[in-house]
Amino acid sequence: MREKMYIWIAIRRISQIIMVVLTLFLAENFTYADAQTGPDVRLVLQITIDGLRSDLINRYENGFGKGGFRYLMEKGTYYTNAHYQHANTETIVGHTTLATGTFPSQHGMIGNVWFDRETGELAYNIGDPDHPIISTRENESTGEQIDPAQKKSRTQGRSPTAILAPTFSDGLAAYYGGRSKIFGVSGKDRGAVSMAGHVGKAFWYSTNTGDFVTSTYYYDTYPDWVSKWNARRQAEEYSGKSWSLLNDVSSYLLAAQDDRPYEADLKGYGRVFPHPFGQADDKLFYTRILVSPIGDKLTLDFSKALITHEQLGQDEIPDYLSISFSSVDAVNHFFGPSSLENEDIVVQLDRTLADLIEFIDKSVGLDHTLIVLSADHGMADMPEYMTELGFKAGRLEPDAIVKMTNKVGQQYGIDEIVRFFYRPYLYLDNEKISAAKLDQTVVEQAIADALTNTDGIALAVASSRLSSQRSNPLVAQVQRNTHITRSGDIYIIQEPYWFLFDKGPVKAMHGSPWRYDTHVPIIFAGPTIGAQTVHRLVHPVDVAPTIAAFLGMTPPGSAQGSALEEVLR
Ligand SMILES: [Zn+2]
Numbered sequence: 001m002r003e004k005m006y007i008w009i010a011i012r013r014i015s016q017i018i019m020v021v022l023t024l025f026l027a028e029n030f031t032y033a034d035a036q037t038g039p040d041v042r043l044v045l046q047i048t049i050d051g052l053r054s055d056l057i058n059r060y061e062n063g064f065g066k067g068g069f070r071y072l073m074e075k076g077t078y079y080t081n082a083h084y085q086h087a088n089t090e091t092i093v094g095h096t097t098l099a100t101g102t103f104p105s106q107h108g109m110i111g112n113v114w115f116d117r118e119t120g121e122l123a124y125n126i127g128d129p130d131h132p133i134i135s136t137r138e139n140e141s142t143g144e145q146i147d148p149a150q151k152k153s154r155t156q157g158r159s160p161t162a163i164l165a166p167t168f169s170d171g172l173a174a175y176y177g178g179r180s181k182i183f184g185v186s187g188k189d190r191g192a193v194s195m196a197g198h199v200g201k202a203f204w205y206s207t208n209t210g211d212f213v214t215s216t217y218y219y220d221t222y223p224d225w226v227s228k229w230n231a232r233r234q235a236e237e238y239s240g241k242s243w244s245l246l247n248d249v250s251s252y253l254l255a256a257q258d259d260r261p262y263e264a265d266l267k268g269y270g271r272v273f274p275h276p277f278g279q280a281d282d283k284l285f286y287t288r289i290l291v292s293p294i295g296d297k298l299t300l301d302f303s304k305a306l307i308t309h310e311q312l313g314q315d316e317i318p319d320y321l322s323i324s325f326s327s328v329d330a331v332n333h334f335f336g337p338s339s340l341e342n343e344d345i346v347v348q349l350d351r352t353l354a355d356l357i358e359f360i361d362k363s364v365g366l367d368h369t370l371i372v373l374s375a376d377h378g379m380a381d382m383p384e385y386m387t388e389l390g391f392k393a394g395r396l397e398p399d400a401i402v403k404m405t406n407k408v409g410q411q412y413g414i415d416e417i418v419r420f421f422y423r424p425y426l427y428l429d430n431e432k433i434s435a436a437k438l439d440q441t442v443v444e445q446a447i448a449d450a451l452t453n454t455d456g457i458a459l460a461v462a463s464s465r466l467s468s469q470r471s472n473p474l475v476a477q478v479q480r481n482t483h484i485t486r487s488g489d490i491y492i493i494q495e496p497y498w499f500l501f502d503k504g505p506v507k508a509m510h511g512s513p514w515r516y517d518t519h520v521p522i523i524f525a526g527p528t529i530g531a532q533t534v535h536r537l538v539h540p541v542d543v544a545p546t547i548a549a550f551l552g553m554t555p556p557g558s559a560q561g562s563a564l565e566e567v568l569r
Pocket residue numbers: 050051090091092329376377
């Protein structure tokens with residue numbers, strides 16, 4: 001009897017254990033199943049703010065309203081300590097890094113321009129003579145080009161052909177059998193083309209006409225809705241008007257930083273508020289529009305039309321829209337990041353973002369949208385401003401660098417050893433060096449040493465020394481920027497707050513490996529994503545792998561970053 005009881009108890013215990021194990025097993029399976037299904041994302045909205053150094057959103061937070069930056073910072077997972085790891089912190093380099101999750105050494109976008117050793121010509125990052133821009137108007141007039149990189153472009157054609165790595169958007173197209181709709185929109189050609197990837201479609205603002213344009217890589221003719229949007233000529237409505245402060249001047253932190261002698265006056269745009277756009281037939285009119293909050297507002301308005309007419313986010317196949325806002329960067333270049341103009345452009349952008357987020361909520365639903373916000377680079381304060389504060393800095397003229405390098409070449413008996421210079425790369429005349437039967441590495445290193453000893457240059461890195469100096473973090477940044485055929489022979493890094501300067505109206509620059517240029521915000525907001533602020537060091541190469549992981553996809557083919565675990569929890 002007693003034995004039977006023991007057996008009974010044992011059976012009960014065993015069955016209890018089996019139940020517990022079974023329950024745990026089922027629970028495991030439910031979690032697994034949930035994770036497999038994932039949140040119902042119908043739109044990935046990737047917002048890039050050109051030139052938004054991460055600390056600017058802290059500096060101006062008091063001026064922000066509801067629903068814009070504040071919504072993202074408070075409702076999303078906000079990384080405060082994200083830094084690019086490459087040296088040449090320029091627009092195409094940052095955008096393509098965000099898009100592909102890898103470094104310029106892999107994606108090939110080592111700078112806004114580089115020297116093509118084979119053709120002996122300068123290459124503009126997304127320049128492509130085979131794919132001209134489709135004109136939007138008969139007898140189209142051309143504005144005055146002031147973007148120093150675009151000015152160097154020898155072709156009016158644009159395409160992503162020179163981008164050597166797949167983007168997240170390329171992977172999305174492959175995953176869903178080409179059924180995802182993929183678009184990139186920006187105030188700048190390179191801000192749109194890079195993010196749309198090789199299979200998406202791109203539109204960008206033209207400083208010639210104020211229209212949003214595309215190239216024959218994407219379309220044969222404009223879709224109807226684009227022609228209609230352009231026909232409204234919204235930019236022209238600002239003819240004779242001005243950029244004025246959004247709020248009362250006394251509410252601005254930088255109220256006293258409006259009139260500074262080292263700001264640019266864009267031929268009548270002035271250094272102080274209000275900034276007059278001039279008349280629509282003025283050659284700089286459409287550029288001035290971009291150097292104001294109107295540039296971002298037009299980008300938003302065009303994006304809204306795109307979302308509506310292309311019906312983004314309306315079914316269970318996720319679509320992708322990248323919007324890169326360009327006006328913060330444009331304003332920074334002329335007035336500097338510590339100007340009243342900078343404060344107002346960021347505060348006005350906050351309203352534009354609130355408008356965008358509200359529109360997305362109505363058209364797609366925020367519970368169906370993954371929003372990702374970051375920037376392509378930061379921005380340095382102007383040398384004159386820093387000097388005024390007591391930190392001595394200056395500007396390095398390209399001609400002086402070429403002259404100095406040629407002088408070292410002459411010591412080796414070579415005249416004009418510099419084949420080409422465009423910051424940060426010096427390209428040497430390798431044929432002259434080998435004809436003189438000289439060792440290229442010896443000559444390179446002598447030049448690099450002479451340049452490093454120059455005022456304003458922190459380090460000149462000879463390509464032959466990259467591996468041996470890798471323990472130097474600056475050299476590691478240069479190495480990640482090095483593409484075997486596109487990079488130059490010597491990479492020049494200026495001292496902090498010094499500028500490798502372009503002659504012309506541009507007054508403030510980015511492009512250095514220093515922290516003010518590498519520091520950008522990264523924010524993810526969307527269904528299941530927790531509200532949290534994360535201060536650990538992360539990198540923009542992590543962004544594309546995180547978006548992919550969130551959708552249950554494999555990272556873009558060349559990605560070297562890792563999915564950010566706080567977003568996936
Ligand atoms: Zn940029």
